[in-house]
Amino acid sequence: MSESVDNTSVFETLGDILEERKGAAADSSYVASLYNKGLNKILEKVGEEATETIIAAKDAERTGDNSDVIYEVADLWFHSLVALAQLGERPESVVEELKRRFGLSGLEEKASRQPK
Numbered sequence: 202m203s204e205s206v207d208n209t210s211v212f213e214t215l216g217d218i219l220e221e222r223k224g225a226a227a228d229s230s231y232v233a234s235l236y237n238k239g240l241n242k243i244l245e246k247v248g249e250e251a252t253e254t255i256i257a258a259k260d261a262e263r264t265g266d267n268s269d270v271i272y273e274v275a276d277l278w279f280h281s282l283v284a285l286a287q288l289g290e291r292p293e294s295v296v297e298e299l300k301r302r303f304g305l306s307g308l309e310e311k312a313s314r315q316p317k
């Protein structure tokens with residue numbers, strides 16, 4: 202599978218798999234088992250993976266080896282996409298939002314925000 206999927210369509214393919222798993226049995230699929238446990242459990246995994254990413258990034262800074270942090274960021278992205286799928290949203294929505302931000306300076310965007 203990994204060789205046959207173009208880099209640009211990785212999120213689309215993963216989005217299709219996450220949709221397809223909505224019809225799978227919890228004991229046959231990790232994704233289906235997460236859906237079955239519900240959004241709180243999925244968000245708990247997102248939190249865990251975010252923490253593991255921070256620890257791996259600090260280790261990478263010390264050792265110069267980025268392999269673990271890449272692995273943990275992949276876990277974080279994956280679980281974030283499962284959370285979005287549970288909410289009925291596809292990965293392409295996030296890609297679109299990032300695309301919308303091209304050329305928009307983060308500093309300008311922050312300055313233009315309405316005060317809360």
Ligand SMILES: N=c1c2ncn([C@@H]3O[C@H](COP(=O)(O)OP(=O)(O)OP(=O)(O)O)[C@@H](O)[C@H]3O)c2ncn1[C@@H]1O[C@H](COP(=O)(O)O)[C@@H](O)[C@H]1O
Nearest residue numbers: 215218219222229230231232233234246249275276279280
């Ligand atoms: N990309 C992923 C992916 N990344 C991480 N993981 C799983 O996420 C889990 C998280 O790791 P942990 O170390 O936290 O797992 P754990 O300690 O066993 O988890 P808990 O018991 O704490 O819940 C592991 O079981 C990983 O295998 C993934 N599982 C699935 N996918 C994709 O989703 C597809 C569908 O997966 P299934 O639904 O299992 O068929 C796969 O073909 C992949 O493309």
